[in-house]
Amino acid sequence: xDLLLFFLLLVLTFxxxxxxxxxxxxxxxxxxxxLLRSPMVNFGVKKWSSKRKVIDTKLVYGEAVISADYFKCFxxxxxxxxxxxxxxxESVMDRARxxxxxxxxxxxxxxxxxxxxxxxxxxxNDPKNPQSVPQCAVMAYGTAVTYE
Amino acid sequence: xxxxxxETIPGMKIVGQYGLVSGSTVRAKNAxxxxxxxxxxxxxxxxxxxxxxxxxxxxxAISRMQQxxxxxxxxxxxxxxxATSAITAGAAEVYAYGTAVKAQTITGx
Amino acid sequence: xxxxxxxxxxxxxIAMIENNVNVSKSSDLKEFFILVAGIIxxxxxxxxxxxxxxxxxxxxxxxxxxxxxENLMSxxxxxxxxxxxxxxxxxxxxxxxxxQKLIIKKSNPKLQGKSRxxxxxxxxxxxxxxxxxxxxxxxxxxxxxxxxxxQALTFVLAHEMGHYAxxxxxxxxxxxxIAGVVLSILTSGQSDSLTSFVQNLGMFNSLSYSRNQExxxxxxxxxxVLKLYGNNESAIKFMQLIDNKQNIPQFIHYFSTxxxxxxxxxxxxxxx
Numbered sequence: 003x004d005l006l007l008f009f010l011l012l013v014l015t016f017x018x019x020x021x022x023x024x025x026x027x028x029x030x031x032x033x034x035x036x037l038l039r040s041p042m043v044n045f046g047v048k049k050w051s052s053k054r055k056v057i058d059t060k061l062v063y064g065e066a067v068i069s070a071d072y073f074k075c076f077x078x079x080x081x082x083x084x085x086x087x088x089x090x091x092e093s094v095m096d097r098a099r100x101x102x103x104x105x106x107x108x109x110x111x112x113x114x115x116x117x118x119x120x121x122x123x124x125x126x127n128d129p130k131n132p133q134s135v136p137q138c139a140v141m142a143y144g145t146a147v148t149y150e
Numbered sequence: 151x152x153x154x155x156x157e158t159i160p161g162m163k164i165v166g167q168y169g170l171v172s173g174s175t176v177r178a179k180n181a182x183x184x185x186x187x188x189x190x191x192x193x194x195x196x197x198x199x200x201x202x203x204x205x206x207x208x209x210x211a212i213s214r215m216q217q218x219x220x221x222x223x224x225x226x227x228x229x230x231x232x233a234t235s236a237i238t239a240g241a242a243e244v245y246a247y248g249t250a251v252k253a254q255t256i257t258g259x
Numbered sequence: 260x261x262x263x264x265x266x267x268x269x270x271x272x273i274a275m276i277e278n279n280v281n282v283s284k285s286s287d288l289k290e291f292f293i294l295v296a297g298i299i300x301x302x303x304x305x306x307x308x309x310x311x312x313x314x315x316x317x318x319x320x321x322x323x324x325x326x327x328x329e330n331l332m333s334x335x336x337x338x339x340x341x342x343x344x345x346x347x348x349x350x351x352x353x354x355x356x357x358x359q360k361l362i363i364k365k366s367n368p369k370l371q372g373k374s375r376x377x378x379x380x381x382x383x384x385x386x387x388x389x390x391x392x393x394x395x396x397x398x399x400x401x402x403x404x405x406x407x408x409x410q411a412l413t414f415v416l417a418h419e420m421g422h423y424a425x426x427x428x429x430x431x432x433x434x435x436x437i438a439g440v441v442l443s444i445l446t447s448g449q450s451d452s453l454t455s456f457v458q459n460l461g462m463f464n465s466l467s468y469s470r471n472q473e474x475x476x477x478x479x480x481x482x483x484v485l486k487l488y489g490n491n492e493s494a495i496k497f498m499q500l501i502d503n504k505q506n507i508p509q510f511i512h513y514f515s516t517x518x519x520x521x522x523x524x525x526x527x528x529x530x531x
Contacts, residue, residue, distance in 0.1 A: 095176065
């Protein structure tokens, strides 16, 4: 009975998790394509702004917290025994970072350039409890510059 | 591919920029090495298996970042930064990001 | 910069977005099956290699070691004096069994100087007899009521002593311990559901192992009966009686701890 529940949970979380992930990636790709022409760099302003007059400068942020599902955790736990690349968590981290960066870029629509972009990530789950699902919190920030 | 963690490449001129490129990976060591590292913790010293794990993760993150830069047609990445996070016990997560640029050597005076 | 150049740059951006290098291409599900198969394979190898090693050890260890191990284990087994509760009408049969016990013990070097092989009547109407790890043998009331033939009783007694002589009780214990250790390594003592799942899988194997032990005990009992009586006809009759009483379809015997009675009859008939 206990076992049946466990398998049901695995199957259920696999289905729901993969559907959510697929949709999320689709959305991310669509939004990234829309923002294709708004450039973003991670260094300072010295070289790039000297020729044109800057009319507006502001700090822009984007945050996202994405959690892995039960199935992904189970697979990663098994992978931890054998070692190697944890593919199930790679997509979680990738989604969180891209989502945060996208939110930052979307809040800077109208600016010409985002300078000195930094990406910070922390795990907000309880690291002492091995059963807790990884929750990846990412914060992206930069300076949006608008030319005349 | 040239990589620097400053905003310029000494001796070269940046002629075009392609924006942010990034590479990330999550890797783990097998359970036997985890156990060995746990034992090593008691006496202290370098955990060779985990150092190796970090090296592998860093190499993979960089190679993924370079792959993105190559797709864009860049020949250098400037201002490379690394970020890590503890996703689960015994796993290393490395995220590398930088700006893909096109650089040219400065010729003549 | 021409417009054409701009377009190709955009195409390169799209290629970068769509061909995401930061996520591995292999799917989670495929990875899951490979990993589970790997772990199960690893555990099976671990279990069988440990089992073979312990089997070799148990078969070759000295009687002193066995006595030590038994002393350690039988601490938890308190032999109940059920005879005081039993009817006086079994006294004659018990006397006979105690006499036969001494004869069997003397004739076999594997049984020298170990357990006292106390014999008790177990208050149950089923047709059964069993031996517990410290060598104490229980006959059920049903067994003593039904079986009056002396050769058949000797056969049952010798069968139970045969289990003891083959150190089957120790083998069973070692199996349980190994399975427990392997499972706790596998789950790091966390997942109860996985543990119960693997335990259920292991049942089949330990049953067939047990049937193999029953076969060996039958052979042991058969040789004892042949030595004492010169024939084993009553033992075969006893088996036929069990066969008639049980009346279970043949295929069920795969799930049973004992071989099918017809199989056991064949075994006895071929070893006259």
